[in-house]
Amino acid sequence: MKICIVGASGKLGTYMIRHALERGHEVVGVCRPESVPKLAEFEGRITVIPGRTDDRDVIRRAVAGCDGVLTVLVPWGMAHYASGTAQAVLDHAEPDARLVFSCGWHITRDGKDVYSRRLRWFVKVFGWLGRVVRAVDLDDQVEACRRIFASDRNWTVVRGSDLEEGESQGLPVWSQHVGDPILASNRTRRVDFALFMVSALERDELIHEAPAIVGRETESARRHTPTA
């Protein structure tokens, strides 16, 4: 597959590049011009298109001819970066391309997620603080996902739990709603979040789903995953 990774130079992005190359995909990466050096280890193995991820012209060039697009949705700044990025991908990706977006558990598709007091408190305080210092706009990430959910493209929105570094534990397990018992451990290795994103490109059962994921070796996943 030829795939584009939008937001390629971050932690999630670089893990996704590694997984994609291991699977034999051809990779085009988009990242901010100042972050191009962060992709030095992949020189000669991927194509890098420098530019802001909400720049429609950059995205149009990057996704041309791609069978899949993996987008890291981040709520940085107050200039609608996340919704601008999502809209550019929705508008310019090839008609049948698989589109996979990342976000956190705070995004809800149908309002049926049940959140812990800790998560609600975190979103409230982090969202408020981010707006006050004009550094983070969580509402814009919500708007980005609203547009994706309303679209008839072949999308998947992967909702990550709290993340940690560490060796891979394998493909995370998922559920439709935060609050489902299998997700209670609320912990996923970042490398496995990336694995889920890349594997979603080839999993048709995830089209038009917003899987909330958790590490497969966590206590809640072990307790609630049926054994064969």
Ligand SMILES: NC(=O)c1ccc[n+]([C@@H]2O[C@H](COP(=O)([O-])OP(=O)(O)OC[C@H]3O[C@@H](n4cnc5c(N)ncnc54)[C@H](OP(=O)(O)O)[C@@H]3O)[C@@H](O)[C@H]2O)c1
């Ligand atoms: N962190 C968590 O605990 C957590 C939990 C659940 C879900 N998630 C989701 O996981 C995904 C990756 O998050 P992450 O925290 O692990 O970060 P990450 O992978 O390191 O990615 C951060 C991204 O944001 C970009 N960025 C940083 N500062 C920016 C700015 N001022 N303006 C524009 N772009 C900027 C980075 O680009 P450069 O390389 O150019 O700086 C990079 O592409 C996100 O979709 C997030 O919602 C994160």
